[in-house]
Amino acid sequence: MKRTPKMKKLNITLVCALLGNTLFSFALATEPTQEVQQAYDAPDQAVWHSPSKTWFVSNLGGGISLEKDNNGWITRTDAQGNVIDPFWIGKEEGMHAPSGMIITDQYLYACDREGVHQIDIEKQEITAFYSLPGGEFINDIAMAENGDLYVSDFFGNRIYKISAGSRAVEIWLETEDLLTPDGLYMEEGRLIVAAWGPLSKPGTFETSRPGDLLSIDLKTRKITTLVSQVGNLEGITKAGKYYYITDWASGKLLKVDPKKKSVTTILAGLSHPTDPCYSEELGVLAFPQHGTNQVLFFNVGESK
Ligand SMILES: [Ca+2]
Numbered sequence: 001m002k003r004t005p006k007m008k009k010l011n012i013t014l015v016c017a018l019l020g021n022t023l024f025s026f027a028l029a030t031e032p033t034q035e036v037q038q039a040y041d042a043p044d045q046a047v048w049h050s051p052s053k054t055w056f057v058s059n060l061g062g063g064i065s066l067e068k069d070n071n072g073w074i075t076r077t078d079a080q081g082n083v084i085d086p087f088w089i090g091k092e093e094g095m096h097a098p099s100g101m102i103i104t105d106q107y108l109y110a111c112d113r114e115g116v117h118q119i120d121i122e123k124q125e126i127t128a129f130y131s132l133p134g135g136e137f138i139n140d141i142a143m144a145e146n147g148d149l150y151v152s153d154f155f156g157n158r159i160y161k162i163s164a165g166s167r168a169v170e171i172w173l174e175t176e177d178l179l180t181p182d183g184l185y186m187e188e189g190r191l192i193v194a195a196w197g198p199l200s201k202p203g204t205f206e207t208s209r210p211g212d213l214l215s216i217d218l219k220t221r222k223i224t225t226l227v228s229q230v231g232n233l234e235g236i237t238k239a240g241k242y243y244y245i246t247d248w249a250s251g252k253l254l255k256v257d258p259k260k261k262s263v264t265t266i267l268a269g270l271s272h273p274t275d276p277c278y279s280e281e282l283g284v285l286a287f288p289q290h291g292t293n294q295v296l297f298f299n300v301g302e303s304k
Pocket residue numbers: 060061062065066067069070071072096097
């Protein structure tokens with residue numbers, strides 16, 4: 001089995017103070033600490049589970065690879081990000097490259113190459129797998145208030161829907177206007193999409209222009225542009241009134257004020273940051289980095 005070599009864990013401390021929209025104080029300190037087991041291999045998303053006070057972190061496994069290699073897993077950490085169970089689930093179950101996730105008290109839903117795993121958290125067991133026929137690059141997932149699941153297909157320019165009751169799967173939307181959909185975030189009545197941007201060469205990640213921040217009405221399926229040409233967007237979450245979005249290619253964490261349509265760079269110089277998740281309970285935003293095999297925790301301190 002291909003594994004990355006053990007490496008020094010870096011202790012990243014991010015201190016950020018925000019006044020309104022303005023970043024006025026920021027410090028990034030890195031210091032090598034003790035050697036630890038390398039749990040992360042292309043970590044893709046961290047999500048917070050309040051009942052158990054833990055984070056779950058998906059790992060593509062085998063580097064930044066979408067191969068169906070039976071080498072992908074989910075790591076469990078404590079609230080501070082200390083690894084509790086490096087290979088909590090996925091290794092024995094044959095996960096390939098788990099990426100975007102959404103969580104409820106009982107279940108963790110994780111995107112993988114051919115569909116979505118439903119994992120019972122307490123049982124530590126995959127209790128269902130929802131196959132998404134024709135999926136080209138299943139990327140991220142969001143859940144509506146009624147339990148319907150929406151899943152982005154990056155190369156397919158497509159959003160799948162898995163209905164709450166019947167668990168029926170349908171292609172809910174398929175159009176180039178999705179601009180290579182990557183990160184998803186659910187709000188009341190609308191699905192927010194962080195788009196990578198239109199691909200200039202099919203099958204590659206090159207774009208003809210940066211991706212937009214889109215909103216899709218859940219009833220009418222109408223797409224509205226919230227902010228255009230933001231970046232090669234990878235993931236999205238919301239803290240207070242603001243969206244926090246990662247630009248994978250340029251290595252940025254961006255803050256978007258949807259009312260003013262303003263985009264502020266909060267962190268730059270990141271190494272392929274992926275899907276962020278905000279824990280309101282902790283006031284902390286977590287996002288992994290493909291480039292350094294780390295999960296970074298960021299004190300947002302947003303109030304509603
Ligand atoms: Ca893998």
